Amino acid sequence: MLLVVAFVLIAAATLSKGVQATQVPGEPRTHLKLHTTRQSPTDLEISGIPHTPHGYLTYAELESLPQISATLVNNTEFPGQTTHVTGISLEALIEALEAPPSLDLVIALCTDGYHTHFPSNSIRSHHPILVLVVDGQTSMSWAKSTHKSDPGPYLIVYDQFVPDFKVLAHEDEPQIPINITALHFTSAAQTFKAITPPEGTLPDSPVQQGFAIAKQNCLRCHAMGTTGGQKSNVTWSTISSLAKARPDIVGSYVVNPKSVIPDASMPGWPEYDAPTIAALVAYFQSLPKVPPSSPRRVTRE
Numbered sequence: 001m002l003l004v005v006a007f008v009l010i011a012a013a014t015l016s017k018g019v020q021a022t023q024v025p026g027e028p029r030t031h032l033k034l035h036t037t038r039q040s041p042t043d044l045e046i047s048g049i050p051h052t053p054h055g056y057l058t059y060a061e062l063e064s065l066p067q068i069s070a071t072l073v074n075n076t077e078f079p080g081q082t083t084h085v086t087g088i089s090l091e092a093l094i095e096a097l098e099a100p101p102s103l104d105l106v107i108a109l110c111t112d113g114y115h116t117h118f119p120s121n122s123i124r125s126h127h128p129i130l131v132l133v134v135d136g137q138t139s140m141s142w143a144k145s146t147h148k149s150d151p152g153p154y155l156i157v158y159d160q161f162v163p164d165f166k167v168l169a170h171e172d173e174p175q176i177p178i179n180i181t182a183l184h185f186t187s188a189a190q191t192f193k194a195i196t197p198p199e200g201t202l203p204d205s206p207v208q209q210g211f212a213i214a215k216q217n218c219l220r221c222h223a224m225g226t227t228g229g230q231k232s233n234v235t236w237s238t239i240s241s242l243a244k245a246r247p248d249i250v251g252s253y254v255v256n257p258k259s260v261i262p263d264a265s266m267p268g269w270p271e272y273d274a275p276t277i278a279a280l281v282a283y284f285q286s287l288p289k290v291p292p293s294s295p296r297r298v299t300r301e
Contacts, residue, residue, distance in 0.1 A: 032061055032096045042138075042153045045109075045182035049099050059153075062132060065092050070129060070159040076176050077151050085157060086133040090123050093130060097185075105188040108156060108177045113230030115220055116156070116177040119188050125164050126174070128156045151178035168276040170213045170269075175220075194227040195219065195236060197286050206275075210283025213276070221266070232266070236287075243284035250284065251277040 034046055034055025043056040065088040072083045090106065104120040118128060131154065134142040139152030155178040163172035192215060201207045221229040224236035243250045249260060255272055257264035272280075 048185035085131045087129045087131040090128045103185040107184040108180045109182040111179040115229035116175045131155045154180040167212045169273045194224045206279040206282040207286045210279035240284045240287045243281050247281045
C-alpha cells in the first residue's frame with residue numbers, strides 16, 4: 001500500500017512540472033537524439049531545446065515511442081466518417097526529447113504557415129496525439145487510397161476532448177493542426193509577451209477576456225512580428241489599428257468574414273455574441289501602436 005501511495009505522489013509531482021509525461025518505475029525510458037540533417041521528407045523538425053537547438057526525428061524514431069490509438073467519429077479533419085488513428089502522445093515525445101520544464105509551450109508549425117500553441121497545462125489536460133497512422137496506413141498512403149487530401153506528414157488529434165474553460169461565448173476548443181512539419185519548444189511567457197495587454201489591466205476586464213480568446217483563436221493565423229501564425233497577411237498590429245478605427249468591421253469580420261470580404265478564406269464564429277465581440281475589440285484597442293510589419297514564415301534552415 002505504501003508503494004502505491006508513493007507512486008501516486010511521484011506521478012503527481014512529475015505532471016506538475018512543465019510538460020513532462022509520467023514514467024512508470026522500472027520501465028526503460030526512450031531517449032531520442034536529433035539528426036543534424038534531414039534524412040527523409042517525412043522527418044519531423046524539432047527546435048528550441050537547449051542541448052540540441054535544432055534537428056530532425058525520423059518517422060521510424062517516432063514509431064519507437066509507446067503507441068496509442070483513438071477512434072475519431074466525424075472529426076474536423078475526417079468529417080462524416082469513423083477513422084482509426086495511431087500515434088504517440090505529445091507528453092511521451094517531450095519526455096523522450098528531455099525538454100526542460102522551462103519550455104512550457106510547444107508550437108506546431110504547418111506547411112501553410114498555420115501555428116498551433118500547446119501550453120503545458122493544455123497538454124497535461126487534453127493529451128494530444130501526434131498521428132503516425134490513419135486507418136492502418138501512413139497519411140500519404142491513406143490519402144491515395146481514399147482520394148482525399150493528405151493531412152500529413154503529421155497531424156494532432158485527441159481521443160476525448162473536454163473543454164477546460166469558457167470565456168463569454170468562446171469555449172476552449174481542440175487544436176487540430178494538420179500538415180505539421182515542425183515542433184518548436186519555447187517559453188509561454190516569452191512567446192505571449194508580444195501580445196499581452198498593457199500593465200494595469202484588471203483580470204476580469206473585457207480586455208483580458210478578449211486576450212484569452214485571441215491567444216487561443218486569432219494567434220493561429222495572425223502574427224505580431226515573429227509571434228503567431230504566418231498563414232494570414234493581416235497582422236496583429238493591423239487588426240489593432242482597424243479595431244481602433246472601425247470596430248464594427250472587426251466584429252462583422254469575426255462573425256461572418258464573407259460579409260466583409262466575399263472571397264475570405266477565414267472561417268467565421270457566428271456563436272460569438274455581442275459581449276464576446278466587444279471583448280475582442282477592447283483587447284485589440286488596448287494594444288499600443290507599433291510600426292506595421294509583414295509576417296514572415298518561420299524557417300529553421
